[in-house]
Amino acid sequence: MLNRFNLKAWLLLLPALSFLIAFTHWPTLKSIWRSFTWARSDVAPSQFVGFENYQLLLEDPVFWKVFENNFWYAVGTVPTSIALAIMMALWVNSKIRGTSLLRLAFFTPTILPMITVANIWLFFYSPQIGLFNQLLALVGIEGPNWLGDPDLALSSLMVMTVWKEAGFFMIFYLAALQTLSPELYAAAKLEGASAWRIFRKITFPLLMPTTLFVLINAILNAFKLVDHLFILTKGGPNNESNLLLYYIYETAFSFLDSYYAATLTVVMLATLAVIALVQMLLLDRKIHYR
Amino acid sequence: MSSWFQTFSKVSAYLLGILWVLPLLYAFWAAFHPPEFATKFSLTAPLTLENFESAWDQAPFFRYMLNTIVITSLILASQLFLCTLAGYALAREKFAGRGFAFALVLTQLMVMPEVLIVENYRTLAGLDLIDTYLGVGLPYLASAFGIFLLRQTFKTVPQELEDAARVEGLSGLGIIWKVFVPLAFPTYLAFSLVSVSYHWNNFLWPLVVTNTEASRPLTVGMAIFGAPESGVDWSVISAGTLIAIGPLLILFLIFQRRFIQSFMHAGIK
Structure with a gap:
């Protein structure tokens, strides 16, 4: 039965599968192929050049810069967003007054387009008149140029990213919290455990599967979400806040070098593949624990 | 101890909530007030819809x-x-x-x-x-x-x-x-x-x-x-x-x- 060719099943799958293949799997293969070729111009025939593009990549300081930036960007945004998301979920799930308003406040950034909220944050960050520096001026501190200072630009992007994402991750924790049994907490209360101890010994371990899931998604987002760069810094100053996907965009559509852009894309895909692999290994462990 | 912690936790929750809607609140403030109040916050600022009109005209x-x-x-x-x-x-x-x-x-x-x-x-x-x-x-x-x-x-x-x-x-x-x-x-x-x-x-x-x-x-x-x-x-x-x-x-x-x-x-x- 299982070995028979099932025409009906394939007919049902075909339309969806062909779109997925045409815009994900096929371009992946084409990117890999193109990363080994080069042409003088877009109309000239391309020729096989072996690893030359990769040689170029290894010698490209901007590539190393954006890769390093992307690493720090993930390190800076992922744990913070997750910690905030857990806190938000605990608050919204608790008995304090106004939880539905709180939930609304935390979640709203999720549904707003990154591009339009970046416009608002651009004002918050702007040098003299910006909200942050006006507030700092109130206490007599002269605020920095958040987006123009090479040491601050990437961190400023991180702050906005955490603001945008934490509420989204909160939802997953909220869903998980609602499946935890109230008896467990009643028992812990009876034993006189402190709030922190209950969290550390019961809630946090039980939320582990959710944390893993959110962790992977957050890391993926750190590589895939670059919309705010277009408004806030354009990767500047001097690539100090540039990220890999934005560099791919620049290479392909500003510098018009689709061969090098393809090479960068392959690096991006390889990074995503490694993350996927780690996820599979981790999730496997989780299943064993159960 | 416990109640002190609870109060602290509650206040932080509300503060964070306000922080989270601040960008949106600011957008409302700036949009409904004349441009000279975009960077100045005053209770007496007059309300206006002109910004919407010019935005609508410009794009x-x-x-x-x-x-x-x-x-x-x-x-x-x-x-x-x-x-x-x-x-x-x-x-x-x-x-x-x-x-x-x-x-x-x-x-x-x-x-x-x-x-x-x-x-x-x-x-x-x-x-x-x-x-x-x-x-x-x-x-x-x-x-x-x-x-x-x-x-x-x-x-x-x-x-x-x-x-x-x-x-x-x-x-x-x-x-x-x-x-x-x-x-x-x-x-x-x-x-x-x-x-x-x-x-x-x-x-x-x-x-x-x-x-x-x-x-x-x-x-x-x-x-x-x-x-x-x-x-x-x-x-x-x-x-x-x-x-x-x-x-x-x-x-x-x-x-x-x-x-x-x-x-x-x-x-x-």
Whole structure:
């Protein structure tokens, strides 16, 4: 039965599968192929050049810069967003007054387009008149140029990213919290455990599967979400806040070098593949624990 | 000790909540007050709608919004249809290569089309679909996420129901339409809300494939409108921002509960 060719099943799958293949799997293969070729111009025939593009990549300081930036960007945004998301979920799930308003406040950034909220944050960050520096001026501190200072630009992007994402991750924790049994907490209360101890010994371990899931998604987002760069810094100053996907965009559509852009894309895909692999290994462990 | 901690926790919760809506509150402040109050906060600032008028005059918001609505609906309609068929096949049909087909679907959960803008742009140029609605929508017409969600849901439908429908004389597509689709309604709703908010907000791909007002969605329009080079002031940008996010925000506020439950529903699977 299982070995028979099932025409009906394939007919049902075909339309969806062909779109997925045409815009994900096929371009992946084409990117890999193109990363080994080069042409003088877009109309000239391309020729096989072996690893030359990769040689170029290894010698490209901007590539190393954006890769390093992307690493720090993930390190800076992922744990913070997750910690905030857990806190938000605990608050919204608790008995304090106004939880539905709180939930609304935390979640709203999720549904707003990154591009339009970046416009608002651009004002918050702007040098003299910006909200942050006006507030700092109130206490007599002269605020920095958040987006123009090479040491601050990437961190400023991180702050906005955490603001945008934490509420989204909160939802997953909220869903998980609602499946935890109230008896467990009643028992812990009876034993006189402190709030922190209950969290550390019961809630946090039980939320582990959710944390893993959110962790992977957050890391993926750190590589895939670059919309705010277009408004806030354009990767500047001097690539100090540039990220890999934005560099791919620049290479392909500003510098018009689709061969090098393809090479960068392959690096991006390889990074995503490694993350996927780690996820599979981790999730496997989780299943064993159960 | 405990009550001190609780008070502290409560105050932090409210402070964080206020911090989180601050950008939106600011947008409202700047949009409804004259430009000279955009960076000055005073209780006596007069209210005005002029910023909305000038934003409306300076960018074709109506056209952008129409484009966004058409693109989002096109994508959603196609996704719902194609993912239903594929999800059903993966959940209920036995066939050689099912594991492989499912693996192909799962790969796309990792590698979203935006990572592949370079090659996808070439494909679209080859098809002569640059700057068209179809071009913006094409890479998203099938959704791995949608297939995955529907597969999980269809798997939980009891076999007896399907058998009973077959006895009643329903055929393949009839069973999907009359039995599976109605039972999966919460999943459809959840997926639709997630999909609409994703594509309403999508930016990078539309930026790459659109050139003119003819197909440019709100996000791309806003990026051009809000660029510092365009010399538009904060108040007008804020007004434009509110116009752009207005429809989705209103929808969200009305169906808040549904929205959040849907995101939760989609997240647990």
